[in-house]
Amino acid sequence: MAVKKLGIQTVKLMNPPSILETATITGSKEGEGPLGQYFDVVLSDDLYGEESWEKAESKMTREAVKLAINKANLHPDNIDYMFSGDLLNQIISSSFAARELQIPFFGLYGACSTMTESLSLSSMIIDGGYADYVIAATSSHFASAERQYRFPLEYGGQRPPTSQWTVTGAGAALLSSSGSGPYITYVTTGRVMDFGVKDANNMGAAMAPAAADTILRHFKDTGFNPAYYDLIITGDLGKVGKELAVELVKKGGYDISNIYTDCGVEIFDLTEQDVHSGASGCGCSAVVFCGYLYKQLKEGNFNRILLISTGALLSPTSSQQGESIPGIAHAVAIERSV
Amino acid sequence: MEKKLEKQLSEEFKNMVDKNNPQSSIIKDCIFAFVIGGLICDIGQFFMNLFLSFGIPEDNVGFYVATVMVFLGAFLTGLGIYDNVAKYAGAGTIVPITGFANSIVSPAMEFKREGYILGVGARMFIIAGPVLVYGISSSVIVGIIYYFIKYFVK
Amino acid sequence: MDYIRAFIVGGFICVIGQILMDKTKLTPARILVSFVTLGVILGALGIYEPLVKYGKAGATVPLPGFGYSLAKGAFKGVDEYGLIGAFTGGVTGTAAGIAAAVFFGYIMAIIFSPKMKK
Numbered sequence: 052m053a054v055k056k057l058g059i060q061t062v063k064l065m066n067p068p069s070i071l072e073t074a075t076i077t078g079s080k081e082g083e084g085p086l087g088q089y090f091d092v093v094l095s096d097d098l099y100g101e102e103s104w105e106k107a108e109s110k111m112t113r114e115a116v117k118l119a120i121n122k123a124n125l126h127p128d129n130i131d132y133m134f135s136g137d138l139l140n141q142i143i144s145s146s147f148a149a150r151e152l153q154i155p156f157f158g159l160y161g162a163c164s165t166m167t168e169s170l171s172l173s174s175m176i177i178d179g180g181y182a183d184y185v186i187a188a189t190s191s192h193f194a195s196a197e198r199q200y201r202f203p204l205e206y207g208g209q210r211p212p213t214s215q216w217t218v219t220g221a222g223a224a225l226l227s228s229s230g231s232g233p234y235i236t237y238v239t240t241g242r243v244m245d246f247g248v249k250d251a252n253n254m255g256a257a258m259a260p261a262a263a264d265t266i267l268r269h270f271k272d273t274g275f276n277p278a279y280y281d282l283i284i285t286g287d288l289g290k291v292g293k294e295l296a297v298e299l300v301k302k303g304g305y306d307i308s309n310i311y312t313d314c315g316v317e318i319f320d321l322t323e324q325d326v327h328s329g330a331s332g333c334g335c336s337a338v339v340f341c342g343y344l345y346k347q348l349k350e351g352n353f354n355r356i357l358l359i360s361t362g363a364l365l366s367p368t369s370s371q372q373g374e375s376i377p378g379i380a381h382a383v384a385i386e387r388s389v
Numbered sequence: 390m391e392k393k394l395e396k397q398l399s400e401e402f403k404n405m406v407d408k409n410n411p412q413s414s415i416i417k418d419c420i421f422a423f424v425i426g427g428l429i430c431d432i433g434q435f436f437m438n439l440f441l442s443f444g445i446p447e448d449n450v451g452f453y454v455a456t457v458m459v460f461l462g463a464f465l466t467g468l469g470i471y472d473n474v475a476k477y478a479g480a481g482t483i484v485p486i487t488g489f490a491n492s493i494v495s496p497a498m499e500f501k502r503e504g505y506i507l508g509v510g511a512r513m514f515i516i517a518g519p520v521l522v523y524g525i526s527s528s529v530i531v532g533i534i535y536y537f538i539k540y541f542v543k
Numbered sequence: 544m545d546y547i548r549a550f551i552v553g554g555f556i557c558v559i560g561q562i563l564m565d566k567t568k569l570t571p572a573r574i575l576v577s578f579v580t581l582g583v584i585l586g587a588l589g590i591y592e593p594l595v596k597y598g599k600a601g602a603t604v605p606l607p608g609f610g611y612s613l614a615k616g617a618f619k620g621v622d623e624y625g626l627i628g629a630f631t632g633g634v635t636g637t638a639a640g641i642a643a644a645v646f647f648g649y650i651m652a653i654i655f656s657p658k659m660k661k
Contacts, residue, residue: 078659079659080661097659098659103502123438134422147401154523193657193659193660194657194660197660198499198500201401202495202516203496203498203500203657204472204495204517204657204658204659204660205466205467205469205471205472205491205494205495205498205657205658206472206474206491206492206495206496206499206573207466207471207472207474207475207478207482207488207492207495208416208472208475209475209476209479209480209483209484209564210476211413211568212411212412212413213410213411226429246398246402246403247399247402248398248402248406251567253406253410256406256410260398260400260402263390264390264395265400267390268390290411291409291410291411293411295405295406295409298405298409298534299398299405301396302394302398302401303390323661325476343441348460355607362447393599399639401603402639405594405595406595408615414562415562415566417564418564418565418632419558419561419562422554422557422558422560422561423554423555423557423558423561424554424559425557425584426550426553426554426556426605427549427550427551427553427554427557427559427601428550429553429604430550430552430553430554430598430600430604430605431549431550431553431600431601432598432601433553433600433601433604434545434546434549434600435546435602436576436600437600438545445549446584447550451603451612451639452638452639453639453647454600454603454604454644455637456639456640458604459640459643459644459647460643461646463643463644463648463650463651464647464651466651467654467655468655469655469657469658472660473656476599477582479560479561479565480557480558480559480560480561480562480563480574481554481557483560483564483571483575484557484560484574484578485553485557485576485604485605485606485607486554486577486604486605486606486608486609486640487604488606489575489609489640489644490564490571490608490643490647490648491642492575493644493648494647494648494651494652495657496642497648497649497652498651498652498655498656498657499657501652501653501656508635509649509652509653510648513645513648513649513652516571516572516577517644519572519574519575519576520572520576520579520606520609521641523576523580524576524579524580524582524583524609524610524613524633525582525613525633525634527579527583527584527610527613527614527638528583528610528616528617528629528632528633528647529548529617529629529630529633530585530613531583531586531587531617531618531621532614532617532618532621532629532630532632532633533556533612533626533629534587535587535618535621535628535629535630536590536621536629539621539622
């Protein structure tokens with residue numbers, strides 16, 4: 052019997068894994084943003100000394116994982132599993148990083164929801180008693196995502212006001228069966244939701260229903276109120292999607308507006324950095340969580356947060372074939388003490 | 390969310406999205422497009438007048454202007470300037486023939502890392518290809534129609 | 544005078560494109576295809592010709608001008624070579640632009656690499 056299951060989509064972790072260390076590597080634009088000081092490495096060259104954007108992104112993942120392991124005075128040999136994903140075709144950033152790291156590897160694709168997807172699976176595998184040390188890592192790169200999903204970098208296009216800017220960044224979190232927190236306490240796994248948005252330049256709107264659904268489901272399954280948390284933060288809805296998510300959650304019966312924000316709104320200065328509706332990309336919630344939020348939890352500025360990374364599960368092919376954009380959102384609750 | 394709420398919200402959602410949808414400032418966009426598009430055409434006019442003053446016949450001067458404008462668009466793309474102007478100019482840099490050059494040069498540069506044959510060579514037309522397909526095909530159609538009108542109607 | 548006319552005609556054609564981009568969510572590729580095809584049709588119907596006479600580079604530099612040259616070339620081809628001219632004329636009339644784009648595109652790709660957007 053699934054004794055750890057709560058309600059329909061939530062798991063309560065009986066032996067909550069502790070987040071031992073995190074590491075973040077970001078591009079220069081992210082470093083210039085309001086959260087720049089919280090990132091471990093800010094690259095001055097977004098090619099990271101490599102020959103291609105894809106190789107640079109893979110190196111970011113690899114180095115972030117290594118850094119997190121080093122900070123904990125461990126060695127890759129000590130790590131039982133690595134859960135990682137990214138946005139590129141066949142998740143090459145993650146698998147090519149895993150090729151170097153030689154840690155047993157589960158590759159994930161959850162589009163931009165991958166950070167909480169990897170945290171969810173890592174904590175469940177630890178809670179289940181299958182592992183002591185697990186890495187959850189995620190990356191995205193503006194230039195590699197543009198060339199795969201949109202246009203060449205030098206193409207002279209105009210971005211509409213709903214468009215979002217893919218974060219260049221990799222975040223890695225090292226989870227352990229022992230440690231002094233912060234702990235991952237609840238995992239709410241999302242359903243794929245599609246309210247029929249077709250505009251690939253408005254991903255925030257496409258993902259907002261999934262985010263709202265997962266948040267509502269988390270409250271229903273756990274019996275918590277928004278007041279239980281100091282902060283509820285979605286992954287990359289941007290300004291447009293954030294407003295929609297608040298409205299949808301309100302229609303579901305909960306007002307989260309005073310403790311809610313979105314990583315894609317926080318990571319850039321929306322008025323100064325020419326990112327239109329905000330940031331997107333799997334790296335967005337990865338670096339905001341592994342950089343800013345983790346440090347705030349460590350310092351006690353937050354006690355309990357609910358992180359909901361949000362993914363748009365489209366491909367250039369599905370868009371060209373006229374499909375609408377399905378969204379997904381996974382929530383993890385992270386608490387300083389248990 | 391519950392099934393009933395989900396159904397209700399999915400029906401309301403389109404209106405919610407439209408209400409929250411930030412609009413492009415169309416007046417500002419159009420002014421930029423007009424001024425920069427107009428200036429690019431003036432550069433073309435400058436070269437047209439220049440070549441005419443060299444004694445190039447009027448029938449052929451278009452070839453010269455097209456070549457020079459394409460070169461300028463390609464060169465500014467290579468330098469990384471064209472996309473920065475296009476951010477403001479929008480259609481003002483997309484519609485002139487310099488934008489056609491940009492749409493060919495930018496993927497050629499972008500996919501160089503996939504090699505000179507399958508990268509540069511094959512990807513060069515991912516954006517501009519349709520323009521040639523539809524432009525050339527429709528010119529063949531009007532040419533054939535013109536032929537029949539000319540030889541059979543008369 | 545040439546410059547003022549070219550500026551106004553060229554700018555105006557671009558504004559039409561901009562309105563389509565902002566209002567209809569048509570992708571730039573679709574707008575370019577429509578503009579070229581429209582240029583071919585207007586050129587064939589003789590409607591674009593007066594615009595070229597008036598606006599000069601303002602009418603030939605934007606993409607409808609490319610369509611106009613295609614149509615004009617196809618007509619010229621038919622006049623000179625008959626039916627086969629419908630196939631040879633369009634590309635002949637625009638050969639300079641197409642060949643320049645391919646050639647310079649290749650050269651630029653060899654010389655330059657794309658830079659990260661700021």
